[in-house]
Amino acid sequence: MARAPKDHKTNALRELDAAGIVHEALFFDADPAMTGVQIAQSQGEDVDAVFKTLVTEGKSGEHYVFLVPVACELDLKKASAAAGEKSVAMVRARDLLPLTGYVHGGCSPIGMKKRFATFVDETAQLFDEIYFSGGKVGCQVRMAPDDLALLVPFAYADLTA
Template sequence: MARSAKDHKTNALRELAAAGLSHEALFFEADPSMTGVEIAHAQGEEVDAVFKTLVTEGKSGAHYVFLVPVACELDLKKAAAAAGEKAVAMCKARDLLPLTGYVHGGCSPIGMKKRFPTFVDETAQLFDTIYFSGGKVGCQVRMAPDDLGLLVPFRYADLTV
């Protein structure tokens, strides 16, 4: 069952509204056991155009954000190379909220507590619009990747296994 956008403002949606960038906020009942691929299918979205937001920590201690298609896995070696690190590791789910302000499954590249270097898988360039978390479980944003780059500077890179 759809929920209205005004019932669930997130930091990401507030920043998007303030920036005046073209986007669509999509709300849905979220089953925590569903994968990103299952959610994409349930929403009738093209799986390759739906991206998950992953937060990592480099060997240097710096944090990085990576957006990769939900059906793919982040290649940690490629991610490290893109970030200029010797190695990166996924952040633990329990560390996400204090670090980003978001919970696991609802982490958006927009509206984090602090802006981290961000990288988007190069396949995003194949789509006019992509989907990614709107800042809470059960909320997605649909927008042009180039518009996302106006709000969250990022670099495209080959990031998947």
């Protein structure tokens, strides 16, 4: 992992620090062409313990956040069922920043502009610690999945195809 850049504090990291929740911020040189799997492998992380943050919009117009392993795809039918929606669709990348305050590839479930109903793939329960975006490209957070619930209430669900 690289050293923390001078401007390393993101909304997610500020919220974690303010709440006093045990976590580790990890920084790396980000190549925009790399996939989540490639990033996890380059950092020596268990690919199954690294989660991506996906934002959707339901048929009702409500937004939902899903954390799924980087090597997996979000099953939209399972996501819809978890959210109690008839259907959900991915939010377009260009709409992500105004909606959440985060860019594609750097979206964290912590510190969004507004709190949305959040669901974490049930496989997160298999790990003492999981990794997810720290709020910008090149930054990850490592922490216990249940500690995430201290800042972002969520439900575990079967979410992957």
